[in-house]
Amino acid sequence: MATPARPKSGPRLELSARLQSVAELVPRGARVADVCADHGLLPCALVLDGVARRAVAVDVAEAPCREARANVARFALGDRVEVRRGDGLGALNPGEVDGVIVSGVGGRIVLEILGERSLAHLAPAWLVVQANKKVPDVRVGLIKRGWAIADERLCEEGGRYYTAIRFERAATPPRLKRADVLLGPTLRRRGGPLFIGFLEHTREWMSEKVTGLARAPGPAADAAATDLELVDLELAKWTAAAAATKGGP
Numbered sequence: 598m599a600t601p602a603r604p605k606s607g608p609r610l611e612l613s614a615r616l617q618s619v620a621e622l623v624p625r626g627a628r629v630a631d632v633c634a635d636h637g638l639l640p641c642a643l644v645l646d647g648v649a650r651r652a653v654a655v656d657v658a659e660a661p662c663r664e665a666r667a668n669v670a671r672f673a674l675g676d677r678v679e680v681r682r683g684d685g686l687g688a689l690n691p692g693e694v695d696g697v698i699v700s701g702v703g704g705r706i707v708l709e710i711l712g713e714r715s716l717a718h719l720a721p722a723w724l725v726v727q728a729n730k731k732v733p734d735v736r737v738g739l740i741k742r743g744w745a746i747a748d749e750r751l752c753e754e755g756g757r758y759y760t761a762i763r764f765e766r767a768a769t770p771p772r773l774k775r776a777d778v779l780l781g782p783t784l785r786r787r788g789g790p791l792f793i794g795f796l797e798h799t800r801e802w803m804s805e806k807v808t809g810l811a812r813a814p815g816p817a818a819d820a821a822a823t824d825l826e827l828v829d830l831e832l833a834k835w836t837a838a839a840a841a842t843k844g845g846p
């Protein structure tokens with residue numbers, strides 16, 4: 598696959614931290630589809646930066662498609678970025694893209710759009726997914742459908758943490774430990790200050806959930822308490838590692 602050179606001059610497009618983390622996971626030289634593209638800034642940036650060779654921006658609604666077409670025209674990308682109005686992957690033709698991006702929507706919509714049957718006609722080599730909610734469900738759902746997690750990015754924007762994940766086809770889908778499902782296998786391997794912030798944030802809302810469920814004991818309450826213990830263990834591990842690096846206690 599030819600790898601386009603990064604252009605030295607020309608218009609630049611600054612993506613938000615969240616969209617930048619999605620862009621970082623896209624393989625160079627690919628033909629991409631951005632489904633739920635909205636403004637279309639991500640496919641425009643991918644082509645402008647020489648990451649993608651071509652892109653198709655798909656959105657189900659007319660107003661976002663209009664805005665995306667205006668952005669394509671603004672950056673003079675009409676020969677390499679096409680905007681299509683359509684529902685999910687139905688707007689794409691067999692063999693025209695190497696991978697599919699779905700970002701900025703909830704996990705349920707991600708799993709609906711990336712259904713096994715709707716993906717079959719495209720046979721993409723990779724998926725890059727950034728779900729605003731239910732990220733663990735996305736990990737479990739796509740692994741069940743024959744995908745494996747190849748890489749992940751974490752970012753913080755406006756006080757919220759977002760996880761972007763690249764999935765690749767797997768001959769034997771891996772079995773993830775519950776901590777990997779919750780927190781991300783590659784994020785857990787890397788750790789770092791941002792990951793500690795994410796763990797603290799996760800711990801906070803999980804504690805509230807456990808407190809709420811304590812009024813109704815049962816399997817849901819037990820599962821939430823077990824998940825919180827896993828987050829606590831992970832947080833203790835990375836906090837100790839950070840202290841050791843600083844030479845602290």
Ligand SMILES: C[S@@+](CC[C@H](N)C(=O)[O-])C[C@H]1O[C@@H](n2cnc3c(N)ncnc32)[C@H](O)[C@@H]1O
Pocket residue numbers: 616632633634635636655656657658661683684685686699700701702706710
């Ligand atoms: C919140 S925006 C996300 C925009 C962008 N992907 C991002 O990460 O910033 C969600 C967009 O998804 C579109 N959308 C929702 N369901 C869709 C579907 N089934 N097929 C195509 N587009 C869809 C909506 O019209 C909306 O423009």
